[in-house]
Amino acid sequence: MKLLVTGGAGFIGSNFILYWLKKYPQDKIINLDKLTYAGNLENLKSIEKNPNYEFVQGDICDPKLVNSLTEKVDTIVHFAAESHVDRSIFDPAPFIKTNIEGTYVLLESAFKNKVKRFHHISTDEVFGALELNSTTKFNDLSPYNPHSPYSASKASSDHLVRAYFDTYQLPITISNCSNNFGPYQFPEKLIPLAITNIIEGGKVPIYGDGLYVRDWLYVEDHCKAIDLILNKGKIGETYLVGGLTEDVSNLEIIKKILKIMGKDESEIEYVKDRPGHDRRYAVDWSRINKELGWKPNYGFDEYLEQTISWYKNNQEWWRRIKC
Ligand SMILES: NC(=O)c1ccc[n+]([C@@H]2O[C@H](COP(=O)([O-])OP(=O)(O)OC[C@H]3O[C@@H](n4cnc5c(N)ncnc54)[C@H](O)[C@@H]3O)[C@@H](O)[C@H]2O)c1
Numbered sequence: 625m626k627l628l629v630t631g632g633a634g635f636i637g638s639n640f641i642l643y644w645l646k647k648y649p650q651d652k653i654i655n656l657d658k659l660t661y662a663g664n665l666e667n668l669k670s671i672e673k674n675p676n677y678e679f680v681q682g683d684i685c686d687p688k689l690v691n692s693l694t695e696k697v698d699t700i701v702h703f704a705a706e707s708h709v710d711r712s713i714f715d716p717a718p719f720i721k722t723n724i725e726g727t728y729v730l731l732e733s734a735f736k737n738k739v740k741r742f743h744h745i746s747t748d749e750v751f752g753a754l755e756l757n758s759t760t761k762f763n764d765l766s767p768y769n770p771h772s773p774y775s776a777s778k779a780s781s782d783h784l785v786r787a788y789f790d791t792y793q794l795p796i797t798i799s800n801c802s803n804n805f806g807p808y809q810f811p812e813k814l815i816p817l818a819i820t821n822i823i824e825g826g827k828v829p830i831y832g833d834g835l836y837v838r839d840w841l842y843v844e845d846h847c848k849a850i851d852l853i854l855n856k857g858k859i860g861e862t863y864l865v866g867g868l869t870e871d872v873s874n875l876e877i878i879k880k881i882l883k884i885m886g887k888d889e890s891e892i893e894y895v896k897d898r899p900g901h902d903r904r905y906a907v908d909w910s911r912i913n914k915e916l917g918w919k920p921n922y923g924f925d926e927y928l929e930q931t932i933s934w935y936k937n938n939q940e941w942w943r944r945i946k947c
Contacts, residue, residue: 625854626652626697630684630730631704633657635809636745636843638667640701643847645671652676654693657704658683658722666941667808684726687733694733698740701850702730705781708812709749709774713899716773723777724784731788743854744785744798748839748866749775751800753902756835761908762800762864771900782862789860797857799849801865802907806843806927807934811946814874815928818881819935820942822891828882832897834875837904841867842922842931852916863916866907869924880925884932 625648631637632655641653657663659681671677682689684704694700704726706712706719727744734742751762752769768783770776788794803814811820818828849865857863875892882891912918935942 625699627699627701628654628656628693628697630656630700630702631663633659633663633665633667633679634703634707635662636804636846637703638664638808639806639843640703640847640850641668641677642671643844644851645674645677647851649676654678654680654697656680656682656684656690656693660706661945662707662810664808664945685721685729687729690729690733691736694730694737694739699854700730700734700739700742701745701854702727702743703745705778707774709772710812710898712772712774712777716777719773719777724780727781727784731784731794735788735792735794740795741854741859742785742788742794742796743850744781744796745850746782746798746800747775747778748800748802748864748905748907749902750779750782751905754904754906756837756903758904761906763908764862764864764911771902786862795859797853797859798862799853799865800862801846801849802839802841802867802905804841804843804846806931807938808941809843811942815877815881815931816935816942818878819885819932820946822881822885822887823936823939827893828878828891829893829895830874830878831895831901834873834878834892834894835903836874836901837871837906838874839866839905839907840869840872840877840924841865841920842924842927845920845922848921849912849918852912852918856916858915863912864907864909865912865918866909867924868920871904871906872924877928880928881932884929
């Protein structure tokens with residue numbers, strides 16, 4: 625395969641490129657990334673000289689550049705996005721530009737150049753919030769109901785991708801995945817922020833009462849799901865991808881991290897809640913399990929410990945980028 629990976633210098637994109645070139649060393653990857661604050665080429669140092677890997681710094685909103693790359697590949701895996709909910713509340717503009725317009729530019733180019741597959745990476749946040757203490761999960765029939773500018777921009781991009789399938793028969797697939805954790809996640813997100821604050825001797829902030837439930841997946845399991853979708857997924861299909869955690873709240877996660885790192889709960893600092901904060905996400909991933917045989921391999925507690933060790937052992941990586 626010849627892949628154009630967008631946003632490959634970010635958290636999941638860089639884990640995906642490392643995973644892919646290890647598993648399919650004969651494949652070629654072009655990584656198009658604008659290198660916003662979230663993009664970091666350090667993540668890809670181990671493969672920067674690999675002849676099957678090429679990095680191009682640029683914007684997915686630039687049709688000329690995108691066309692010049694799309695014509696060289698057969699597959700697009702589209703990760704590039706503005707991804708932090710808090711930033712989207714503060715300033716939605718770059719979210720609308722990159723997540724919606726950028727996806728449109730890529731779709732047009734994919735159609736023009738007749739790519740064999742356009743895989744769009746999306747999030748469970750497009751479905752909105754579930755009730756706390758309920759047992760319902762998001763599934764294929766869940767209506768879209770996004771609440772933040774981030775999730776609304778991702779929802780818009782999903783609709784556009786599906787429209788290119790329905791209208792132009794562009795061979796697309798979409799995955800809506802739950803919260804990822806693991807190495808190379810920018811230390812503004814819940815888990816790396818907590819770990820790095822504790823290493824620095826600071827407090828761990830938590831929004832509101834902390835009773836916000838997320839479904840957590842180790843990033844390599846997400847990469848495996850994308851691999852299966854690219855190789856065996858049905859064109860036009862959307863797959864929900866989620867983890868093994870059963871209703872663990874952000875507060876419980878912080879407590880687990882504090883315990884593993886030998887600190888007590890007095891390090892928690894409750895801060896003013898985020899507006900429009902979704903209470904609970906949970907993902908029913910039974911369809912991708914039945915149809916493609918995917919399931920998460922990595923248990924949350926074990927890989928939370930591994931992730932903590934990674935941040936302890938790679939302090940140079942995060943100290944350079946943490947404000
Ligand atoms: N992190 C999660 O838990 C999670 C869960 C489900 C889905 N997703 C989705 O996965 C994708 C990747 O998320 P992430 O956490 O790795 O994000 P990230 O913020 O770590 O990385 C995003 C990357 O996109 C690049 N980028 C941003 N704007 C660009 C532009 N205009 N042109 C080219 N490159 C640009 C950035 O430089 C960065 O390298 C996103 O689409 C996100 O919505 C993330």
